[in-house]
Amino acid sequence: MEAREELRTLPKDLAVKVARHLVMAGRLAEDEPEQAYRHAKAARRLASRVGIVREAAGIAAYHAGEWAEALAELRAARRLGAGDSSYLAVMADCERGLGRPERALDVIKSPEAEKLDPAERVELRIVESGVRRDMGQHDAAVVTLQIPELRDRRLRPWSMRLFYAYADALVEAGREDEASDWFARAAAADRDGDTDAAERYAELEGLHILDTEEDEEEDAGDVLTEEAAEAPVEEPAEAEEPGPAEAEPAEASATDIAFRPAEPEAPDAPDEGAPQAPAVFLEPKQVDEERPQAD
Secondary structure, three states: OOOHHHHOOOOOOHHHHHHHHHHHHHHOOOOHHHHHHHHHHHEEEEEEEEOHHHHHHHHHHHHHOOOHHHHHHHHHHHHHHOOOHHHHHHHHHHHHHHHOHHHHHHHHHOOHHHHOOOOHHHHHHHHHHHHHHHHHHHHHHHHOOOOOOHOOOOOOOOOOHHHHHHHHHHHHOOOOOOOOHHHHHHHHHOOOOOOOOHHHHHHHOOOOOOHHHHHHHHHHHHHHHHHHHHOOOOOOOOOOOOOOOOOOOOOOHHHHHHOOOOOOOOOOOOOOOOOOOOOOOOOOOOOOOOOOOOO
16 A cells, blocks of 8 residues: 555556556566566666655565665655665664675664564564674674574564574584474474575484375386386287178268267275375474463
């Protein structure tokens, strides 16, 4: 709604063109960030004085790894009244990407950071932990993430990223036993498989994750190949010539064939005794009561 209101300041035809570019930038941001950034830049060329356009260009540049451009666009958006404190984590991460950790910390410690909601504060702490690691402050990177949200017993939208970042910081600090537990928690919270938390957990525990579905397909293919190789080859029987008493079948015309729709076949009932594909579950190791548990 806010974007629509800002675009109404443009002529109608121009507003439509800008809106189309913004929509495409949003759709392609995750899968095709470079293409999304091109759409955002096209919108910016058409309406550089519209705050929401500069904000969209900044986010698209961030996803494309264009740190300097992202910073410039987000700062312009804030001057135009569109950008707000919710993008502090993105701006701090851009400073980090440009190799300027001190400036990143200045953004993180700015007064605007006090106004963030819980989700935004968590994102800012994750960025700060990464900055501390870049500066070689590995213990500080761990402490930075020891916030109340880490000990929340309920899974929140930020739980997966927070657990994963904390586990990663523990690895860098040489605390791999603790990291294993937190990678397991991150894997349990990662219901869509967006991270490699399960693989990181298995690596630390010395486990090997098997793709049971792929293995079963390969085994089935091997069995079919073996059966085909062992099957006897039969010689084709010689066709017998029809005797004098056998009459040749009369040719059927189109009018002799009665057409009727085929009856639908009933689906085969599932075999209750058929083996089901095994599932692989990674369960967190038991942790001390002092550590937070994710429900």
